[in-house]
Amino acid sequence: MKQIKFFVQIFLVFLLLASCNQKPQIGLLMDTTARERWVKDRDAFVEKIEENKGSVIVKVADSDPDLQFQQGLELINQGVDVLVIIPVDMVVAAGIVKMAKNQNIPVISYDRLIRDAEIDFFVSTDAIDIGEKQAKFLTTIAPAGNYALIGGPTSDNNSYQLYLGWMNILQPLVDRGDIKIVGSKFVDHWDSEDGYEMIKSIIDSGETIDAIIAGNDALAEGAIQELKEAGLAGKVLVAGQDADISAIRNIILGDQTITVYKPVVSMAYNAADAAIKMAKGKTPTDNMSFTVNNGNHLVPAILLNGQVVNKQNIRMTVVSEGFVEEQEIFE
Known part of the structure; x- marks a missing residue:
């Protein structure tokens, strides 16, 4: 009897260690990557998740809301720890959120607010x-x-x-x-x-x-x-x-x-940090600056500021921040 109890304890310790070593898995649902700004969002997000010892599954809907719904269902069925959504259509995306919440998966709305849905966090600009x-x-x-x-x-x-x-x-x-x-x-x-x-x-x-x-x-x-x-x-x-x-x-x-x-890199980094915290059961309120009413509830949010770029300040803005390489402008 003591031997059986010993093996049960060893098995439970093994399970605990395995769960501790498991990488947080984040699902990222994107509208499109046809414009270069969305490529920058994706790359920065993936970089930050991997830096935090997580993994990302990226799905791109090519601006098709029905395809995005199907992709959301796939990620939920795969058991991602957190779902981050850049919605093609906020009404269809609300259906994805409902499915995710039925499986107790936290949802972050990225750049575009998903209205009338039980989202957990919102990262965007004002x-x-x-x-x-x-x-x-x-x-x-x-x-x-x-x-x-x-x-x-x-x-x-x-x-x-x-x-x-x-x-x-x-x-x-x-x-x-x-x-x-x-x-x-x-x-x-x-x-x-x-x-x-x-x-x-x-x-x-x-x-x-x-x-x-x-x-x-x-x-x-x-x-x-x-x-x-x-x-x-x-x-x-x-x-x-x-x-x-x-x-x-x-x-x-x-x-x-x-x-x-x-500032899409900052947006992506903030969303990635929030996703990792949620995957670990923590509340990502460290950098929270606002709450936003999405018609369902007040959503904790990070809203960053946009910056005007004109002919006089291109080098001082997008070039100096590394968003655009100067040689790209004149290719």
């Missing part, structure tokens, strides 16, 4: 503040004139937040009659074709445009392509977001006025 920064910069240069607003898809909560930021600055000028909104639309996708089509429709209608505020640099890039075809490139102010290399080049050429640099 999208309202970014929208205000875009609008403030352009209205300082052009306090009067015709403005076009290209919002992102309504499946992304950031689209609404950016629009609120724009209108916080623009509405008083609209009310005074100084600024006229000649076009304002939430497009279907965060891509250049949607930006191109919207600005083309405004120009084809005969309206003049003095300034364009776009939800990201891909939409701004499409707008600039139409401006080039209309002979207006460099004559219309254009604001974007994400500090894509194509946007930096357009700023150097004078075709784009500003972009907003989001």
Whole structure:
């Protein structure tokens, strides 16, 4: 009897040691890696998880919400310790969260808030503040004139937040009659074709445009392509977001006025740190700076600040921080 008890104790110790040595496994669900900024997010996140002795399974949905749902189910069935989601569609992503919580898997919403869901943590930038920064910069240069607003898809909560930021600055000028909104639309996708089509429709209608505020640099890039075809490139102010290399080049050429640099490496590191802590049963509140109401509850959050990048400060911002290599700009 004593011998059996001894072997049981040895077996329990073995199980305990095995569980202690097991790497935390983190699932990362991504919308896309088609734009270089998302590649930077992914690489920084994976680097930080591995630095903390964890492992990552990355799934990329190529902007297909149904595929992302299936990928989420796969990761949940694989038994990941924590799920980090960059949602394609916040409604569909809420379904992934529900499945994860049924299996007691913590969920971090990354960059884009998943609304009406039981998420545990949110890491992003302050999208309202970014929208205000875009609008403030352009209205300082052009306090009067015709403005076009290209919002992102309504499946992304950031689209609404950016629009609120724009209108916080623009509405008083609209009310005074100084600024006229000649076009304002939430497009279907965060891509250049949607930006191109919207600005083309405004120009084809005969309206003049003095300034364009776009939800990201891909939409701004499409707008600039139409401006080039209309002979207006460099004559219309254009604001974007994400500090894509194509946007930096357009700023150097004078075709784009500003972009907003989001500190994606810091965002990814914060999300990775939070994921590792959650995998170990800890609460990642050390760097928490905010709570955000997602319609379900107040979500603990880290919201970092974006930074305006223009022709004068490219070297002092994205280059000095290593986000963009200077030689890349002039390739």
